[in-house]
Amino acid sequence: MSNARAPHPTRRGILAAGGALGLGAVLAACGDDDAKSGGSGxxxxxxxxxxxxxxxxxxxxxxxxxxxxxxxxxxxxxxxxxxxxxxxxxxxxxxxxxxxxxxxxxxxxxxxxxxxxxxxxxxxxxxxxxxxxxxxxxxxxxxxxxxxxxxxxxxxxxxxxxxxxxxxxxxxxxxxxxxxxxxxxxxxLGADVKASGVTEAKKRFDAAAARLRAAAKARPEIKVLAGSASDQLFYVSGTNLSLDLEYFKSLGVNFVEPPEKAKAQGGGWFESLSWENVDKYPADVIMMDDRSSTIQPADITEGTWKQLPAVKAGQVIARSPEPILSYDKCVPLLENLAKAIEDAKKVA
CATH class of the missing domain: 3.40.50.1980 (Nitrogenase molybdenum iron protein domain)
Structure with missing residues (x-):
């Protein structure tokens, strides 16, 4: 399964892997063609x-x-x-x-x-x-x-x-x-936004955001990297276009930020690294793309990955680059990152 990109990225290639988005060539190669409610019913x-x-x-x-x-x-x-x-x-x-x-x-x-x-x-x-x-x-x-x-x-x-x-x-x-x-x-469309399931989810989201803000303030030295894996390349996401990373950054999270020139070939979303250079950016916590189009951490066999300090320390968590836009589904994204920062050992 190859995720190599053309020298001049298409829209699909720009949206591939480590930025918000997606799925690019990996996606085309994978798969075939074909309840809990916070509302009122x-x-x-x-x-x-x-x-x-x-x-x-x-x-x-x-x-x-x-x-x-x-x-x-x-x-x-x-x-x-x-x-x-x-x-x-x-x-x-x-x-x-x-x-x-x-x-x-x-x-x-x-x-x-x-x-x-x-x-x-x-x-x-x-x-x-x-x-x-x-x-x-x-x-x-x-x-x-x-x-x-x-x-x-x-x-x-x-x-x-x-x-x-x-x-x-x-x-x-x-x-x-x-x-x-x-x-x-x-x-x-008819949702009851005052239903208890909706209002409680919003309260949990706000509490999780406050927890993440507090964790980031207490541990400003913890460096977080947002990554995504394909068989040929490792993608390091920038924060400037991704709605989850922009929000986490606004709460004070200290992210690895590739330079704009390095992100240019990824449409401003991400920098592409060979697996040999996966250690380019020191990080204490790594957030990895959880979408089914990408290789998940447990399935990465590259030795360079396994030698990363954050990986050796077990400080790798999931990231949802295309989060489900309900408060209920976004609460764990905030809580998991907050816990990772709270518990992280300084390894980079």
Whole structure:
């Protein structure tokens, strides 16, 4: 499985691996083509009627005669809406792993109860999509142009003719802002944002953020590196575009930050290192990309990796570069990093 990139990165290559995003060539090589709720019930949206409109993060307003009831979404968006009691009919993006289990990005969704239109990069079954009679398509966007994440370039026009779309930006903004926007969208679709499951999750998120801020303040010497692994390359993420890392940095976390020149070939998201140079940046804690398209720490066989001080000390934790944008799902991201900093030995 190769993740080598062309000298002039395509959009797909720029979004590969260590930045926020993704999945690039690894994704195309992996996989095949094909509940807990914080809201107020399984059919929350059905309780709301009348005209509906929402202004998305591209500045586009979608206006419909009624609240959408046939929603298709990127998997992670479907998972976030699920936590607010909104159910989608179809999803696209990483939904099932090779063994058929729910992908990490599916959250608490029952993947057996949604139509999977495409499980890998570049896969989107337009015929199945049309058969769902969609009212609305929802995805995230990871660039300034508002490109819909996981909607294939070659079929985007056909897809656009079947239903309007809404985009929530995960580009160059902080996690808390994106969470607020997803909550606004869920509320517009009928979610009860005052339900105890929602309000309690928000309280836990705020408490976790305060804990992380306190940990970072108490241990400013602890250096954290955000990485991602492929068979050929190790990616060191910068913080300037990733919504999770930007937020953690704003709370005081001391991150490894590759120079802008080094990140240029990765579209500003990350620096690519050979495995021989994986020790370029000293780090006390390493956060590793948890997506199924990447090699997980337990499966990395490179000797240079195993000799890293943070690895030898057992100071490696998971990172979700495409977090599910519900407060419930983001609490552990903050808590795990806070604990790692609190407990870390200074090894770099």
């Amino acid at each position: 399984d059919e929350t949206a059905a309780a709301k009627s009348g005209p509906w409109s929402f202004k998305d993060d591209r500045g586009k307003t979608v206006a419909l005669d009624k609240v959408p009831s046939s929603i298709v979404a990127f998997t992670g968006v479907g998972a976030a809406l699920h936590d607010y009691g909104i159910r989608v009919k179809g999803v696209f993006g990483p939904t099932r792993t090779k063994d058929g289990k729910p992908d990490v990005q599916a959250g608490d969704m029952d993947v057996s109860k949604v139509t999977v239109l495409g499980n890998v990069w570049g896969s989107f079954n337009v015929e199945k999509y049309a058969a769902l009679a969609p009212d609305l398509l929802i995805s995230t966007t990871f660039d300034a142009a508002g490109t819909l994440w996981y909607v294939p370039e070659e079929s985007k026009d056909k897809i656009a003719k079947l239903a309007p779309s809404v985009a929530i930006s995960a580009y160059d903004r902080k996690l808390d802002v994106a969470l607020g926007r997803m909550l606004e969208l869920a509320e517009s």
